[in-house]
């Protein structure tokens with residue numbers, strides 16, 4: 001029988017609150033505590049979710065002997081240190097993406113995880129989306145032959161608030177990083193070269209912060225295949241999330257999913273629902289599935305479904321994209337480093 005896993009949540013913002021909702025639906029999981037630096041702001045929300053206590057200091061969760069695992073959902077800049085300290089406290093760790101903004105910090109955090117023998121899963125939830133998982137299986141089974149080209153369209157319906165943007169690490173590290181992980185996951189090959197172009201076309205505030213809101217990125221894989229990713233922070237018709245992979249025997253594509261499949265046809269138009277509004281709706285299933293897979297890894301003492309190395313490799317691609325955008329040239333990634341657990 002599955003052992004109960006007692007959890008603590010660090011950071012109760014957009015994604016932390018979503019994980020709380022999902023964990024509460026899993027019978028063998030319990031949320032004991034939530035830590036947020038703005039603890040007073042979340043009091044009534046925490047009470048309504050039967051959370052035993054809230055604290056502004058995440059270390060209180062690490063010192064709590066009842067807590068088996070923590071979910072790190074704070075802004076990215078705090079992740080690496082929290083991972084290190086959670087690993088030292090022998091807590092299993094689910095950490096939101098990206099692991100950090102610095103490859104050295106990520107390596108140190110992953111070294112602590114390895115040293116203390118705890119489980120770490122990185123929150124690249126799109127791997128658990130049923131549509132994208134099916135594409136992965138089709139590619140793995142050789143149904144489309146050898147994959148040559150991957151196309152990912154990944155556009156948000158609206159930009160995040162400017163305070164989030166300020167601490168987000170920029171479009172490549174915050175947003176495209178999901179697509180970098182998806183590219184590695186679907187193609188089953190490491191990325192060796194990145195060529196990225198970007199601009200602030202949606203909102204000049206992005207440029208004022210040294211960021212961009214629109215990008216086109218090409219990737220080359222170790223096996224010679226290529227990918228094109230296009231990103232925008234603002235698609236007026238909703239969350240545009242599509243993938244196509246093309247190979248020697250055919251192609252497989254996942255279209256946008258919509259609240260209903262109803263199509264209205266008249267003499268003047270054919271109309272269907274807009275895509276789901278945003279990630280909370282579009283990737284609902286994937287957020288539930290990733291937590292179940294995390295608990296399985298803890299129970300069985302096996303590797304998690306999205307490892308620290310997956311986090312590290314996606315970050316390397318994001319870093320290369322930043323460099324490529326800055327210098328206007330393709331940037332190579334040497335594949336000598338893999339973090340093995």
Ligand SMILES: NC(=O)c1ccc[n+]([C@@H]2O[C@H](COP(=O)([O-])OP(=O)(O)OC[C@H]3O[C@@H](n4cnc5c(N)ncnc54)[C@H](O)[C@@H]3O)[C@@H](O)[C@H]2O)c1
Pocket residue numbers: 010011012013014015016035036037038056058073074075076078096097098123124125164174279
């Ligand atoms: N997987 C996904 O789809 C997904 C979606 C959104 C965000 N994220 C990631 O999740 C993280 C959080 O993003 P968000 O959108 O929820 O941000 P958010 O700003 O909505 O929430 C962050 C929360 O963390 C709290 N916080 C800040 N410092 C803290 C600390 N030291 N200890 C405890 N709490 C602290 C803030 O008060 C806030 O409530 C980021 O790393 C982001 O990249 C992932």
